[in-house]
Amino acid sequence: MFKVLAQDRQSKARRGRLTTVHGLVDTPAFIPVGTQGSVKATSPRELRELDAQIILGNTYHLFVRPGIEVIQYFGGLHKFMNWNRPILTDSGGYQIFSLAKLRKITEKGVHFQNHVDGKPAFISPEIAMEIQSALGSDIAMVLDECAPYPCERDYAGRSAEMTARWAARCKRAVEANASPARTVSPTNPSAAADTTANRLLFGIVQGATFEDLRRSSAQAIVDLDFDGYAIGGVSVGEPEEEMMCAVESAEPCLPKHKPRYAMGLGTPPQLLEMIARGIDMFDCVLPTRLARNGTAFTASGTINLKNAEFALDKSPIEENCVCPTCREFARGYVRHLIKAEEILGLRLITLHNLHFYLDLMNRARTEIERGTFDQFRREFVMGYKVRDVDLAASVGKAVSLPPNKPGR
Amino acid sequence: MFKVLAQDRQSKARRGRLTTVHGLVDTPAFIPVGTQGSVKATSPRELRELDAQIILGNTYHLFVRPGIEVIQYFGGLHKFMNWNRPILTDSGGYQIFSLAKLRKITEKGVHFQNHVDGKPAFISPEIAMEIQSALGSDIAMVLDECAPYPCERDYAGRSAEMTARWAARCKRAVEANASPARTVSPTNPSAAADTTANRLLFGIVQGATFEDLRRSSAQAIVDLDFDGYAIGGVSVGEPEEEMMCAVESAEPCLPKHKPRYAMGLGTPPQLLEMIARGIDMFDCVLPTRLARNGTAFTASGTINLKNAEFALDKSPIEENCVCPTCREFARGYVRHLIKAEEILGLRLITLHNLHFYLDLMNRARTEIERGTFDQFRREFVMGYKVRDVDLAASVGKAVSLPPNKPGR
Numbered sequence: 101m102f103k104v105l106a107q108d109r110q111s112k113a114r115r116g117r118l119t120t121v122h123g124l125v126d127t128p129a130f131i132p133v134g135t136q137g138s139v140k141a142t143s144p145r146e147l148r149e150l151d152a153q154i155i156l157g158n159t160y161h162l163f164v165r166p167g168i169e170v171i172q173y174f175g176g177l178h179k180f181m182n183w184n185r186p187i188l189t190d191s192g193g194y195q196i197f198s199l200a201k202l203r204k205i206t207e208k209g210v211h212f213q214n215h216v217d218g219k220p221a222f223i224s225p226e227i228a229m230e231i232q233s234a235l236g237s238d239i240a241m242v243l244d245e246c247a248p249y250p251c252e253r254d255y256a257g258r259s260a261e262m263t264a265r266w267a268a269r270c271k272r273a274v275e276a277n278a279s280p281a282r283t284v285s286p287t288n289p290s291a292a293a294d295t296t297a298n299r300l301l302f303g304i305v306q307g308a309t310f311e312d313l314r315r316s317s318a319q320a321i322v323d324l325d326f327d328g329y330a331i332g333g334v335s336v337g338e339p340e341e342e343m344m345c346a347v348e349s350a351e352p353c354l355p356k357h358k359p360r361y362a363m364g365l366g367t368p369p370q371l372l373e374m375i376a377r378g379i380d381m382f383d384c385v386l387p388t389r390l391a392r393n394g395t396a397f398t399a400s401g402t403i404n405l406k407n408a409e410f411a412l413d414k415s416p417i418e419e420n421c422v423c424p425t426c427r428e429f430a431r432g433y434v435r436h437l438i439k440a441e442e443i444l445g446l447r448l449i450t451l452h453n454l455h456f457y458l459d460l461m462n463r464a465r466t467e468i469e470r471g472t473f474d475q476f477r478r479e480f481v482m483g484y485k486v487r488d489v490d491l492a493a494s495v496g497k498a499v500s501l502p503p504n505k506p507g508r
Numbered sequence: 509m510f511k512v513l514a515q516d517r518q519s520k521a522r523r524g525r526l527t528t529v530h531g532l533v534d535t536p537a538f539i540p541v542g543t544q545g546s547v548k549a550t551s552p553r554e555l556r557e558l559d560a561q562i563i564l565g566n567t568y569h570l571f572v573r574p575g576i577e578v579i580q581y582f583g584g585l586h587k588f589m590n591w592n593r594p595i596l597t598d599s600g601g602y603q604i605f606s607l608a609k610l611r612k613i614t615e616k617g618v619h620f621q622n623h624v625d626g627k628p629a630f631i632s633p634e635i636a637m638e639i640q641s642a643l644g645s646d647i648a649m650v651l652d653e654c655a656p657y658p659c660e661r662d663y664a665g666r667s668a669e670m671t672a673r674w675a676a677r678c679k680r681a682v683e684a685n686a687s688p689a690r691t692v693s694p695t696n697p698s699a700a701a702d703t704t705a706n707r708l709l710f711g712i713v714q715g716a717t718f719e720d721l722r723r724s725s726a727q728a729i730v731d732l733d734f735d736g737y738a739i740g741g742v743s744v745g746e747p748e749e750e751m752m753c754a755v756e757s758a759e760p761c762l763p764k765h766k767p768r769y770a771m772g773l774g775t776p777p778q779l780l781e782m783i784a785r786g787i788d789m790f791d792c793v794l795p796t797r798l799a800r801n802g803t804a805f806t807a808s809g810t811i812n813l814k815n816a817e818f819a820l821d822k823s824p825i826e827e828n829c830v831c832p833t834c835r836e837f838a839r840g841y842v843r844h845l846i847k848a849e850e851i852l853g854l855r856l857i858t859l860h861n862l863h864f865y866l867d868l869m870n871r872a873r874t875e876i877e878r879g880t881f882d883q884f885r886r887e888f889v890m891g892y893k894v895r896d897v898d899l900a901a902s903v904g905k906a907v908s909l910p911p912n913k914p915g916r
Contacts, residue, residue: 137844141851144836166819166844173820174840182836411574412581428552428590432582436545436574443549443851 101300101327102359110474112351112378115465118328118359120186120238121298122178124153127359127380128464130371130457131156131188133388136165137181140388141443141450144183149424150454151462154186154238156383159231160195163221164214168234176236188383189237191228191270191304194246194332194364205245207262225269229301233277237299241330242270244304249337256308263306264320271324274301300327302361308333309342311349318353328359331379335365344373351378368397368460369481375464376477382461387453392446394438397456401485405449410435423455509708509735510767518882520759520786523873526736526767528594528646529706530586532561535767535788536872538779538865539564539596541796544573545589548796549851549858552591557832558863559870562594562646564791567639568603571629572622576642584644596791597645599636599678599712602654602740602772613653615670633677637709641685645707649738650678652712657745664716671714672728679732682709708735710769716741717750719757726761736767739787743773752781759786776805776868777889783872784885790869795861800854802846805864809893813857818843831863 106115116127132139132147135158139147147155157177162168174180177187193210196203200212202220209224223231228243244263247256303326307313321329331350334343347362354360361381362374371382387397394406398418403410405417416426417434425434425448437445467473514523524535540547540555543566547555555563565585570576582588585595601618604611608620610628617632631639636651652671655664711734715721729737739758742751755770762768769789770782779790795805802814806826811818813825824834825842833842833856845853875881 136848136850137841138848138850138852143852143855145832161848165848166840170819170840170844174822174838180838180841180844182841411578414582424553430582430588432574432578433545433588433590436578436588440544440546440569440573442544442546443854444546444551446851447551447855 102357104356106469108376108468108473109471111376111477113375113464113468113473113477114356114378114380115468116359116380118300118380120154120300122184122186122238125186125381126153126461126465128371128375128461128468129154129381130461131381131383132454132457133158133383133385134181134183134187135385136161137171137177139454140392141447142388142454144181146424146451147183147454148185150451150458152185152454152458154188155183157187157189157235157237158192158195159189159228159235160192160199160214162235163192163223163231164216164219168231172234176234178236186238187235188239189232189235189241190363191232191241191243192223193228193243196223197246197248207265209243225266226273229270229273229277233274233299239300239302239328240274241302242267242304242326244306244332246333246336247306247308249309249333249342251308253308253310253313256306256310257313260306260308260313260317261320263304264317264324267303267321267324267326271301271303271326274299302326302328302330302359304330304332304363305350305354306333307346307350309338309346311345314346314349315353318350322353322355326358328361328381329354330361330363332363334362340370343370344377347374347377347379354378367484367486368457369484369486371457371460372464372477372480375468376474384457387457388450391449391453394435394445394449396434396449397453399480400483402487405431405435405438405445407435417449417452418456421452421455423452423459425449425452425455510765512764514877516784516876516881517879519784519885521783521872521876521881521885522764522786522788523876524767524788526708526788528562528708530592530594530646533594533789534561534869534873536779536783536869536876537562537789538869539789539791540862540865541566541791541793542589542591542595543793544569545579545585547862548800549855550796550862552589554832554859555591555862556593558859558866560593560862560866562596563591565595565597565643565645566600566603567597567636567643568600568607568622570643571600571631571639572624572627576639580642584642586644594646595643596647597640597643597649598771599649599651600631600639601636601651604631605654605656615673617651633674634681637678637681637685641682641707647708647710647736648682649710650675650712650734652714652740654741654744655714655716657717657741657750659716661716661718661721664714664718665721668714668716668721668725669728671712672725672732675711675729675732675734679709679734682707710734710736710738710767712738712740712771713758713762714741715754715758717746717754719753722754722757723761726758730761730763734766736769736789737762738769738771740771742770748778751778752785755782755785755787762786775892775894776865777892777894779865779868780872780885780888783876784882792865795865796858799857799861802843802853802857804842804857805861807888808891810895813839813843813846813853815843825857825860826864829860829863831860831867833857833860833863 101119118125199215203212225243232240303321305318307317362379410431413431467476509527526533607623611620633651640648711729713726715725767788770787818839821839875884
């Protein structure tokens, strides 16, 4: 279900294609984040028009609200939100560790209280699989423990080992459920999802900032044979070099014929650097989150449209950009909307930013096919100025966001 | 520029067509309110797809932010917000009286401090015309004083007389500017707008709740010969019977071949009752404002989608509705979005509500043409349940709105 169509000669960059029940995903791919069953401020129609091939749903958020049984009643997440292209769901683990209160991790699973109404709940590897099956996602993720940064080596080692044992349990749970012999019961939540058997399951490599732990974790996860492999526990506050190092340590252990997914990152240059290191898939809240703060992406870095300098600016957010915003509206108008707190302002920047990320991946695919990716990467990274605010936002520390509105 | 195409036999309802520089407006017409250069939560493209033929811009809000000189720099409000159909602008008077601080009314004009940064400003009938000319609206409104409710007869009388004198000054100012002999100066803000000469100017009838004052005000305004006539000072907190009475008192004085516009109202039944009393045009924040509170319009009254009863509701907001929301999404999903404070939730209800209002006018036009309007009105009003919350919101008292985010 995954094919490498072209391989860069100067780097590890690959151009591939992933096949899912709901359609194709061309890689390198950017996955817009639809935390609560909606990619913030956009409609499914707009996402289709932006040529988004896949979106992400956050299991934890949907579990808390509206509740899995509600989405199941509507026939799964695709039908609930009226999106008929591929959906990847995370396991919920990351948000349990970053958002929920009073969590207690044991070998069996995690006890926690959700951040909305404090209701206690328990999630295990098996339950994480059941929930994602009920959501009907095309790509499910195993339940993992995402170690914090910084993290003691001892803790990171034990955590990565437990993550591997949990991964094995996830795989067994899915295999048991996919077995034709299993009893379909009306009280079994996974029975309703029509795509259970064809769903892809990705393992997650952990190991914090320790190269040998990253390698051993990757080896343990690959031994379990998943449909794809994610690098987790990156972009959690560590310096960029540590992030690159974590990927470089794990990547050689990952099979070439399976997709690789770096979770929860990053800035546009980081994406290209990750592609050059052999990564195929990314999800990140930066384009949607920064948009709500008035920040737009351009090839030379981000600009904040709240700034007075844009008040009389008749040019589009980015010259020659073909996104719906740049085709129709000037910076000065978008600035006015943001200053006046008009919803259309957030909408317009969100569309531009998502287009920017999706188009960057489109461009990367073309450059890999042409054999010119590495030069493109170098030139893009050199021309792009990273501002501190973007990096802070990428790990959930954007000052302008209310503390109770997070979202990976 | 206005033609009555059909006249109802059982009521005073008319089906007409108004021609402006930016296109036609079929009447009875509903005018979505674009307070700050954006009809809240919608894009110009969505408004076109909803078949909105005209929108309203609030002069006061645009004067305060971004400032008229900014919009003028962009070539007028049409170009600024990328809307190429007709725009009606109010004079700013109503918001000066309802929002601004420390206002002082004299015969010359109004001194006030704006509600955003408290900056002092002065507006006169002549300045109101200059500003609307700079905005480049297709229909401008005279500066009037909107008397409060309740209001002493003595005050109401003197206020209506001053409104008539101000109306005369507005007319003279426009005529002086439209004269081919006038000197076009770069410091004259109206010089930039290309539509000044062709802009329509509507007079406004005041007179509070006093029938004879409504009649004398109407007569005084009609004597000045405007392109259309508005009934102002309605929907300001008075009982519905008083509102109907104000219109019934003024209407016989208004010429049949000019459009009539009831400002700032109302509920769907009120609109039909006003049409039956000879009114052609309406603007109202109800469909957009209530949407942001989770309230949707249906033929049987409003429903609040926050309510738990809709959590598992697979039906659209209204059966057989052809709006973009009802064609694609279930009540249960919209409810989830509203509860989770997702922007898409507000967007979807806003689109439905605007469609409801626009479609109601479309239906009214057809029924007038068929000669069945009065029966349609009676049946609609009988089947529609008005909730107190809608009436409160119609005069700006919706509890759920922050006090600093008003908007007529």
